[in-house]
Amino acid sequence: MKEEIRQTTTIAVASGKGGTGKTTVAVNLALTFSRAGKKTLLLDCDVEAPNAHIFLGTEGMESSRVTVRVPVVDESKCDGCGACGKACRFSAIVSLGGKALTFPSLCHACGGCVIACPNKAISEGEREIGAAFRGMFHGVDFAYGKLRIGEAMSPPLIRVVKKFKSDAELAIVDSPPGTSCPVVQSVRGSDYVALVTEPTPFGLHDLKLAVEMIREIGIPFGCIVNRAEAGDRLAHDFCLENDIPVIGAIPDDRRAAEAYSRGIPLIDALPDFKLLFEELGGKLIETAEACARKEVRR
Amino acid sequence: MKIAITSKGNTVDSPVDPRFGRAAGFMVCDIDTGECAYKDNAQNLSASQGAGIQSAKNVADSGVSAIVTGHCGPKAFSALKAAGIKIYTGAEGTVAENIEKFKAGSVKEIDNADVEGHWS
Structure with missing residues (x-):
C-alpha cells in the first residue's frame, strides 16, 4: 500500500475535536487543486459520518460492499x-x-x-460492515465509505477507501475526528497532516491530543485555524509555543456558514474564500510535496 | 452445587457488584457446604471490550452452575448460556444475603439479557 501512495502526494485533514471544519477544508482544497489543473483524489474516510458528498454529489457513483472475514466454526x-x-x-x-x-x-x-x-475446525466467512463509493465530481476523483449503522469496526472500511487506485498527483484524506484507531488508519501513510482547529478552549484541548497522536505516528504536520476571530490567539499561541507551523487561518464569517448550510463549497460562493484557499492550498502543497520528497523530516 | 455472586469485595459481607462483565470479582460459593472463595476479575473490569465474555469464561472455569448478579448484557448472556450456567439478576445487598435468597429460591432467573451491551 505504501508504494501506491508514494506516487501521489497525500495530505490528510484531521482534527482532535469534531466540527472544526475538516470536511470544509478538505472539499475546498480538493476543488482548488483540481481547478489549478492537478489531478486530485478526495477520500472521505470519516465512514461513521461521511459528508463530503453533500458538497460534491453522489450521482452515478459506483458502490461496492465491504466485508471483513469472521471465523466460522465447524x-x-x-x-x-x-x-x-x-x-x-x-x-x-x-x-x-x-x-x-x-x-x-x-x-x-x-x-x-x-x-x-x-x-x-475454523474457516472464514464474511460479514458486511459497510459500503464504499467512487465517482467523479467537478474534476475531483472522489471516494467515500459508509459504515453500517450499529457497526463498530471502521478501520477495515477506511482501508478499502484508501486503497482505491488512482493516477492522481494529489490525494486529500478527510479523516474522522478524534485520536483513536479510525483516525490513525486514515492519516497513516500520508505525507503531511493538516490539523484543523478552532480558537476555543474545547478546540485547543482536543488539538493538544491530536498533536500528541500525530507526533507518535511521526508524520509532519501543521495547523489550520478555522473560525479565527481577530485577536483570538488561543490556537496561534499554542502552535507558537510548541513549534507547530500555522499553515493558515480561515476567518469566522457568517457568509461562510450560510454557504455551508446550503451545501455550497465556500470557493464557489465567496470570491474572497476562493483566494484564501488558493493561498492556503499553495502553501500546503509546497510543504507536503517537500515532505513527500523527504526534504523535511520532523 | 457451586454458584458465583458478583462482589465488590472478597468476603461474604461485601456488597454485591451490580455489573456482571465488569464486576470487581466473584464470590464462588458451594451452597451445600457453605464454603466460599473469592475470584478476582480486575483484568476484565478494565478490558476495553469483551468483558462479559471473559467474565463468563472466568466463572465457567470455576465450575459454577449459576450466577447471581445485578444485570447481565447480551454477550455475557450468550456466553453463560453456552457454558450451561443459569443467570439470576436483580441482586442487591450483601453476598451472604443473596446466598440465602438463592437457597430460598427467591432470586429471579432470566432467559434474555436484561441490559444492552456497552459495545455494539
Whole structure:
C-alpha cells in the first residue's frame, strides 16, 4: 500500500475535536487543486459520518460492499480445547461448554484462531460492515465509505477507501475526528497532516491530543485555524509555543456558514474564500510535496 | 452445587457488584457446604471490550452452575448460556444475603439479557 501512495502526494485533514471544519477544508482544497489543473483524489474516510458528498454529489457513483472475514466454526470438528480463545485478543471467539462460540462484532479479522485451531475446525466467512463509493465530481476523483449503522469496526472500511487506485498527483484524506484507531488508519501513510482547529478552549484541548497522536505516528504536520476571530490567539499561541507551523487561518464569517448550510463549497460562493484557499492550498502543497520528497523530516 | 455472586469485595459481607462483565470479582460459593472463595476479575473490569465474555469464561472455569448478579448484557448472556450456567439478576445487598435468597429460591432467573451491551 505504501508504494501506491508514494506516487501521489497525500495530505490528510484531521482534527482532535469534531466540527472544526475538516470536511470544509478538505472539499475546498480538493476543488482548488483540481481547478489549478492537478489531478486530485478526495477520500472521505470519516465512514461513521461521511459528508463530503453533500458538497460534491453522489450521482452515478459506483458502490461496492465491504466485508471483513469472521471465523466460522465447524462444530463437528470442534472439541472445545480453547486454543482459539487463547489466540484471540478481542474475545471474539471463546470456548465455553465444550465448543467454540463466536462474537463476530468483536472480531478484528486477523485469522489467528484459524491458525491456532489444532482440529482445523475454523474457516472464514464474511460479514458486511459497510459500503464504499467512487465517482467523479467537478474534476475531483472522489471516494467515500459508509459504515453500517450499529457497526463498530471502521478501520477495515477506511482501508478499502484508501486503497482505491488512482493516477492522481494529489490525494486529500478527510479523516474522522478524534485520536483513536479510525483516525490513525486514515492519516497513516500520508505525507503531511493538516490539523484543523478552532480558537476555543474545547478546540485547543482536543488539538493538544491530536498533536500528541500525530507526533507518535511521526508524520509532519501543521495547523489550520478555522473560525479565527481577530485577536483570538488561543490556537496561534499554542502552535507558537510548541513549534507547530500555522499553515493558515480561515476567518469566522457568517457568509461562510450560510454557504455551508446550503451545501455550497465556500470557493464557489465567496470570491474572497476562493483566494484564501488558493493561498492556503499553495502553501500546503509546497510543504507536503517537500515532505513527500523527504526534504523535511520532523 | 457451586454458584458465583458478583462482589465488590472478597468476603461474604461485601456488597454485591451490580455489573456482571465488569464486576470487581466473584464470590464462588458451594451452597451445600457453605464454603466460599473469592475470584478476582480486575483484568476484565478494565478490558476495553469483551468483558462479559471473559467474565463468563472466568466463572465457567470455576465450575459454577449459576450466577447471581445485578444485570447481565447480551454477550455475557450468550456466553453463560453456552457454558450451561443459569443467570439470576436483580441482586442487591450483601453476598451472604443473596446466598440465602438463592437457597430460598427467591432470586429471579432470566432467559434474555436484561441490559444492552456497552459495545455494539
